[in-house]
Amino acid sequence: MIRRFLLLAAVLLLAACANVQRMDGDQVVNEKLVVHVSDAWNKVSDPWDVDPYDTWTQEGIPLDHLRFWGGVRPGQPLMTRPALFSRAPDARQPRVPTFRPGLSAERLVSLFEELYANAGTVNVTRIEPAVFAGQKGVRFEFTLERRRDDLSMQGVGWVAVRPSAETGEELYAATFVAPKLSFYQRLLPLAEAVVKTARVREPAKKS
Secondary structure, eight states: OHHHHHHHHHHHHHHHHOEEEEOOEEEEETTTEEEEEOSOOEEEEOTTOOOSEEEEESSOTTTOEEEEEEEEOTTOBSSOOOOGGGSOTTOOOOOOOBOOTTOOHHHHHHHHHHHHTTTEEEEEEEEEEEEETTEEEEEEEEEEEETTTOOEEEEEEEEEEEEETTTEEEEEEEEEEEETTTHHHHHHHHHHHHHTTOEEOOOOOOO
């Protein structure tokens, strides 16, 4: 009972501190990835963490999230390590997946499997070729049995690697996760509509 109370208190504290911003029109992620928003998505940012992705939601973070990674460099982690005060007292040390050049499609997907495994049990159910942000990559589907509340979640992701003159390769990706019952099927078309608009932002030409 005490453990649950501490975890709930931490979640409420973080929710109270989070910044929520209504999104509309073209949005830029990490100065590298551009997506267009025409539906009611809200961007949620945590002042305590600086994650390498943007997090958006329709119904609120506990129920759904759409994440975008733009131009992740080799050696850069896909997430920041959660602060100690935001984790349950008996939580395991989180696994922080890191992008490396030359990864196969299956290994790229496993980076996100590892990322979401911090929240519960993950099972990748499908991997298929796809195009994301104008680059050849893969689309994958997965399930997540969320540990903190035993909620069954459904997820989908897109990931592609783009050659870079500066770093050799850069990773671009998006994931969408929501509860299997009702929310996922209802919100998936909205998430896919945004994902389809993704494009790599071309650097400004020097005059």
